[in-house]
Amino acid sequence: MEISCKDPVILNQWHPVSSLDVLTMDTVENTILLESKISFQLNSKEEVTAWLSLDDEKTLLPTRISYGFIWVSLGNPPKDLFLFPEFSESDRQNVATGVFGVNVSAGRTVENFLDMGHFPYVHSGILGEEPHTEVKEYDVEISEERDEVLATSCKFYQPQAAVNSNEGMDVDYIYRVPHINCALLYKTSPVDDARLDVIIIFVQPMGEEWVRAHTGMCLIDDESTAEQIRQFQQTIFGQDKPILENQYPKQLPLDSRIETPIRADKSAIAYRRWLSQKGLQYGVIPSAI
Amino acid sequence: MLNDLKKIWHPIASSAEVQKRHVFHAQLLGREYAVWRADDGNVNVWENRCLHRGVRLTIGINEGTELRCQYHGWRYANRTAGCTYIPAHPADAPARTICNNTYPVKEAMGMVWSGEEAFAEPVHFKNFEKYTVLRPIPINGNFNIIREMLSAKYRLLGHTTRDEVNGVLKVILKNGEVILFFVQPQDSNLSVLRGVVNQKYSDSERVLFLRAQNRILQSLRNDIEVLSKKRQIDPMIVQIAQVSSELSKMPQKKDIGRQAVLRVQVAEKKKTAKDIVSIKLVSLRDQLPTFQPGAHIDLHLQNGLIRQYSLVNGPGETNFYNIGVKLDALSTGGSEYLHKDIREGDVLACSVPRNNFPLRRDSLKTIFVAGGIGLTPLLSMAQSLDVMNLNYEFHYFVQNEDHIAFSSILKKLKKTPLVHQGLSPKLTKKKLNEILLYHNNSMNLYVCGPGPMLETTRQVAAELDWPDNSVHFEYFKNSNVIDDSSSFKIELARSALSLKVQSGQSVLEVLRANGLDLPSSCEQGACGTCKVSVVDGAIDHQDVYLNESEKLKGNVMMTCVSRALSKRLILDI
Amino acid sequence: MIELYDYELSGNCYKIRLMLSFLKLDYVSKKVEFHPGKEHKSEKFLEINPLGQLPVLSDTNLVLRDAQAILVYLARKYDKKNIWCPIDDPEKLGLIAQWLSFGDLITGSSSAARLHDTLFYTEFDIGECRERAHAQFRILDEHLFFQEQLNQSWICDGEKPTIADIACFPYIALSEEGGISRMSYPAIRRWMDRFKRIDGFIVMPGVFPAGPRSF
Ligand SMILES: N[C@@H](CCC(=O)N[C@@H](CS)C(=O)NCC(=O)O)C(=O)O
Ligand code: FES
Ligand SMILES: [Fe+2]
Numbered sequence A: 001m002e003i004s005c006k007d008p009v010i011l012n013q014w015h016p017v018s019s020l021d022v023l024t025m026d027t028v029e030n031t032i033l034l035e036s037k038i039s040f041q042l043n044s045k046e047e048v049t050a051w052l053s054l055d056d057e058k059t060l061l062p063t064r065i066s067y068g069f070i071w072v073s074l075g076n077p078p079k080d081l082f083l084f085p086e087f088s089e090s091d092r093q094n095v096a097t098g099v100f101g102v103n104v105s106a107g108r109t110v111e112n113f114l115d116m117g118h119f120p121y122v123h124s125g126i127l128g129e130e131p132h133t134e135v136k137e138y139d140v141e142i143s144e145e146r147d148e149v150l151a152t153s154c155k156f157y158q159p160q161a162a163v164n165s166n167e168g169m170d171v172d173y174i175y176r177v178p179h180i181n182c183a184l185l186y187k188t189s190p191v192d193d194a195r196l197d198v199i200i201i202f203v204q205p206m207g208e209e210w211v212r213a214h215t216g217m218c219l220i221d222d223e224s225t226a227e228q229i230r231q232f233q234q235t236i237f238g239q240d241k242p243i244l245e246n247q248y249p250k251q252l253p254l255d256s257r258i259e260t261p262i263r264a265d266k267s268a269i270a271y272r273r274w275l276s277q278k279g280l281q282y283g284v285i286p287s288a289i
Numbered sequence B: 001m002l003n004d005l006k007k008i009w010h011p012i013a014s015s016a017e018v019q020k021r022h023v024f025h026a027q028l029l030g031r032e033y034a035v036w037r038a039d040d041g042n043v044n045v046w047e048n049r050c051l052h053r054g055v056r057l058t059i060g061i062n063e064g065t066e067l068r069c070q071y072h073g074w075r076y077a078n079r080t081a082g083c084t085y086i087p088a089h090p091a092d093a094p095a096r097t098i099c100n101n102t103y104p105v106k107e108a109m110g111m112v113w114s115g116e117e118a119f120a121e122p123v124h125f126k127n128f129e130k131y132t133v134l135r136p137i138p139i140n141g142n143f144n145i146i147r148e149m150l151s152a153k154y155r156l157l158g159h160t161t162r163d164e165v166n167g168v169l170k171v172i173l174k175n176g177e178v179i180l181f182f183v184q185p186q187d188s189n190l191s192v193l194r195g196v197v198n199q200k201y202s203d204s205e206r207v208l209f210l211r212a213q214n215r216i217l218q219s220l221r222n223d224i225e226v227l228s229k230k231r232q233i234d235p236m237i238v239q240i241a242q243v244s245s246e247l248s249k250m251p252q253k254k255d256i257g258r259q260a261v262l263r264v265q266v267a268e269k270k271k272t273a274k275d276i277v278s279i280k281l282v283s284l285r286d287q288l289p290t291f292q293p294g295a296h297i298d299l300h301l302q303n304g305l306i307r308q309y310s311l312v313n314g315p316g317e318t319n320f321y322n323i324g325v326k327l328d329a330l331s332t333g334g335s336e337y338l339h340k341d342i343r344e345g346d347v348l349a350c351s352v353p354r355n356n357f358p359l360r361r362d363s364l365k366t367i368f369v370a371g372g373i374g375l376t377p378l379l380s381m382a383q384s385l386d387v388m389n390l391n392y393e394f395h396y397f398v399q400n401e402d403h404i405a406f407s408s409i410l411k412k413l414k415k416t417p418l419v420h421q422g423l424s425p426k427l428t429k430k431k432l433n434e435i436l437l438y439h440n441n442s443m444n445l446y447v448c449g450p451g452p453m454l455e456t457t458r459q460v461a462a463e464l465d466w467p468d469n470s471v472h473f474e475y476f477k478n479s480n481v482i483d484d485s486s487s488f489k490i491e492l493a494r495s496a497l498s499l500k501v502q503s504g505q506s507v508l509e510v511l512r513a514n515g516l517d518l519p520s521s522c523e524q525g526a527c528g529t530c531k532v533s534v535v536d537g538a539i540d541h542q543d544v545y546l547n548e549s550e551k552l553k554g555n556v557m558m559t560c561v562s563r564a565l566s567k568r569l570i571l572d573i
Numbered sequence C: 001m002i003e004l005y006d007y008e009l010s011g012n013c014y015k016i017r018l019m020l021s022f023l024k025l026d027y028v029s030k031k032v033e034f035h036p037g038k039e040h041k042s043e044k045f046l047e048i049n050p051l052g053q054l055p056v057l058s059d060t061n062l063v064l065r066d067a068q069a070i071l072v073y074l075a076r077k078y079d080k081k082n083i084w085c086p087i088d089d090p091e092k093l094g095l096i097a098q099w100l101s102f103g104d105l106i107t108g109s110s111s112a113a114r115l116h117d118t119l120f121y122t123e124f125d126i127g128e129c130r131e132r133a134h135a136q137f138r139i140l141d142e143h144l145f146f147q148e149q150l151n152q153s154w155i156c157d158g159e160k161p162t163i164a165d166i167a168c169f170p171y172i173a174l175s176e177e178g179g180i181s182r183m184s185y186p187a188i189r190r191w192m193d194r195f196k197r198i199d200g201f202i203v204m205p206g207v208f209p210a211g212p213r214s215f
Helices: A106-113 A226-245 A263-278 B002-007 B143-156 B203-230 B334-341 B372-387 B407-412 B425-436 B451-463 B507-513 B548-553 C011-022 C043-048 C067-078 C090-119 C126-149 C163-173 C186-196
Strands: A015-019 A028-033 A036-042 A048-052 A063-066 A069-072 A093-102 A139-143 A148-158 A169-179 A182-188 A196-207 A210-219 B010-014 B023-028 B031-037 B043-047 B066-068 B075-077 B083-085 B106-108 B111-114 B137-139 B160-163 B169-172 B178-187 B190-197 B262-273 B276-283 B296-300 B306-310 B321-326 B347-350 B365-371 B392-398 B418-421 B443-448 B471-474 B488-492 B497-501 B531-536 B556-558 B568-571 C003-006 C028-031 C056-059 C062-065
Touching: A015 A028, A015 A036, A015 A093, A015 A196, A015 A210, A028 A196, A036 A069, A048 A063, A048 A069, A093 A226, A093 C090, A106 A182, A106 A196, A106 A210, A106 A226, A106 A263, A139 A263, A148 A263, A169 A263, A210 A226, B010 B023, B010 B031, B010 B178, B023 C186, B031 B111, B043 B111, B137 B203, B143 B160, B143 B169, B143 B178, B143 B190, B143 B203, B190 B203, B203 C126, B276 B334, B296 B321, B306 B321, B306 B334, B306 B372, B321 B334, B321 B372, B365 B372, B365 B425, B365 B451, B372 B392, B372 B407, B372 B443, B372 B451, B392 B425, B425 B451, B443 B451, B451 B471, B488 B507, B497 B507, C003 C011, C011 C067, C011 C090, C011 C163, C056 C067, C062 C067, C067 C090, C067 C163, C090 C126, C090 C163, C126 C163, C126 C186, C163 C186
Parallel strands: B365 B392, B365 B443, B392 B418, B443 B471, B488 B568, C003 C028
Antiparallel strands: A015 A069, A028 A036, A036 A048, A063 A069, A093 A210, A139 A148, A148 A169, A169 A182, A182 A196, A196 A210, B010 B111, B023 B031, B023 B178, B031 B043, B066 B075, B075 B083, B106 B111, B137 B190, B160 B169, B169 B178, B178 B190, B262 B276, B262 B347, B276 B321, B296 B306, B296 B347, B488 B497, B531 B556, B531 B568, C003 C056, C056 C062
8 A cells, every 4th residue: 555645754753543531332433644644443442443434445544542532653653652640640630632633734733832922913812912012021941851842931821710700810831842843842831830730632644735633621620511621622723723824835944044033932943953963854844055 | 938928017906905904815836925905005025925934925915015924923114125013023014125025017008917926017009098907807717728719719709909019919809999907817727817908988888898708718717727737838937035144143243333325315304393304215225225213324425424313213114214303402413414404306315224223012011201302202102002002102202383293194193292391400300200100010111302301301311210221212312421541352252352452442343354344323322333242351331222121131241332341351252 | 592503614504604603693513414424314414404414503493404594584583674584575575486496506516526525425517516516607707797787786686795695606606615616607707805894894814804894
């Protein structure tokens, strides 16, 4: 079976293909990964098999189940997936908030997730509000040890930071990008200000300009129902989607001469640099040199 | 072929389609354009991509003077396409050079014309003084196929057709009227057929005519599309227009030196108040560079003097620079020269606008305190807050009614300015206490005026516990006597150079003498242009630009007047 | 009390939210999780609407399905000024009904394309959906161009917009999520700007706001 994607960097990754909660045992599901049609089936809570749909021999692809999602690789994936310890904390609600098709590259989708400057415009009245538009200085590092991009001490003014507050306040954020197509956001929990809620986006590249964005939340909140949480997250992602689909070029420019970064984009710059260092070619416009 | 097509003018919209407060979505030779008309009538043709993160500008908002991007709210000025505000960094003035890619534009025969590399003028067609533009017909087909079939269609209907230059088709209708057809190549398989007839009809006749032509063209379209489905051509390859290399990196570049790069002509000079003239300067050649509210220009006068003037322009007023000049009794020649000697039509040189007095637009309320001619930068700021519907209060202190300048602009403000006339210093202070009494941490104060009044305002604000960083001021000049008797050493951290500053020399002069071209403007410690960071050493601040806490912090200095208290200073250059 | 069975990302529910906002009516939004819960196909909901479709409106004793039907009801019942659905002119009423039905046709094409691209409704033939949407948009664009020539701003003649405009707006505004570009429909794009400036206009995820109402 011929796989059309030839970029080893992306082929050798684990890719999310479905959240567990929507699957029925022993039912074959079909999806697309890196332009190849693949099929998979949940055999038990711990075991999943996957194969190229058009492969008569049904050679099995590497699979794993982690963090409430099925992961598949078309190459030789690393033994481990990134760490996400909060997922297993017993007092948290893990909610898969839905998967959405977006006509854009995975890189653009991840980068938008790291971006705070758009809150007052795209998520007006929810995650931000004019004239509180400032993105204050924050710290970014590319951690070599963990091989991830980390943005800390991020702060942003939010009109209604918590369910029971009627005044705006600065909310603290931490962003992690531990996988080229996956990002996690940590945000002060409205219920317990010593702990952080986690919001995730795991992107499945169907093609270079066509993705499935899997979203989820891992919350300490025990008041909101799973349905309310899903609804909130869908509204937010529904607002981001048309922005993403109106970005030109659709592939993420690693060539610095295409766009104009500002200090607020530090995390995006680090993310682009990290992708360049990895030599990623798929779904990006590689830097000129 | 493609290169030739790039060089000619193509109609990309009917003028009527580019309506007020609308952003028209066009495409030519593969590249997309955002086409928008400002309230002053000017049509802008920009690449359809915000230079920040590539979002289409056709989903943005035409605010009449500026176009606003939907993603992060960056604002781009009419004509120049220069970015005037970056909301994520409200305290900074965006680098003047952040400019969207613009393309040439002309309006003629009821259509908007452009071309990636179009030059000179669009072809002029005779006998088209009267015209009616047909309904444009988008067609899924290649422009070559369309041209062939178009001519055949009209001939079949018994009209005469003739090929003109640049692929234009002339159709002479049986009644003698002439239609010119232009095929706008949007992409290889996508075109718009645009036509214009040399006749102006009455309303009812016009609709009949447009409908009749529309019927012909739609039937033609059906034929073309059947054929084109079988003859798909590869899409055109569009080179993504690059940004300049300085912009692609994070730090922003400053303009260098005290250069007069623009040649401007006095287009209008008129008295706007007692002893104050308003002067409008227009460019002799190119588009004037973008300004932001609070910006000033250096005007190089024919008598050799250089003077700074704040721009009064509102947002989007980009085809002139408007300044106000007060006749100074103690004039050393600058204001007197502008008042007496300068005439409309005279040519002067000036610098690009610099903004060392940037306006934050993230306050819940902004208070402006203007004294006399200090009105000018604040008036520009208030007009910007107006278009964004932000909250402010405008206080204007003048001697009496005769001294109220720019009253036509003042009248246009949405918040009626509060004019305080003829107050003594004591009463001025009392008034300022009233104005500044209430404040919270999402308010900002902007002050500009004569030295003593500015001092009083800062003092009152400090007494009322306004935080230093919410009080923004701009002095006209530094009236302190500069003490340049000290001598000391400067070390340049980045260029590993060690230099000596003798008494009588400024740091700026020494740096320039050693080949470091630093930007400057007023050269008397008032405007903030020559600011550099100081890594180590005690600074002898002699400027009026920095506020007290900035001076205490001791990590920046104005190289034109400030010096060292210690034996040496280490500068971050 | 008016109750709307509602899903935030549904363009058909958005038609009703728009109408309620234009008429400044209070209502209760009863959330039905279309995705991923497929609640509109649950037994409980099928009792409310056997077609398994959103929106449904309930008002005192009435339970009404179909966005267009709900628009007619709300306009007739609550629009005291008789603007959104005037009935005194039979010709105009006929035309309004014609375009209401056209609005539902757009659901069948543009909304289907969006469901395919966004929520993976792979049973739809995406190419065919898009083609149909383009054919419909051409018809509306031509209509709106000639309306402008006659100094008419809206789908049906008159100073003010009608429920016909509401019925057509959402799935045109959301079409690009189904890969249907509106670049070739300049008259539609202008009409959308006008629509967004109607007093009481609200957005939904996927629809951008326009600038200030008056200028
Ligand atoms: N003609 C109906 C169509 C409604 C419709 O298609 N609703 C969608 C949500 S936007 C739905 O519930 N679809 C489920 C289905 O048709 O099975 C109306 O105008 O209300
Ligand atoms: S992409 Fe336009 S403002 Fe950021
Ligand atoms: Fe977002």
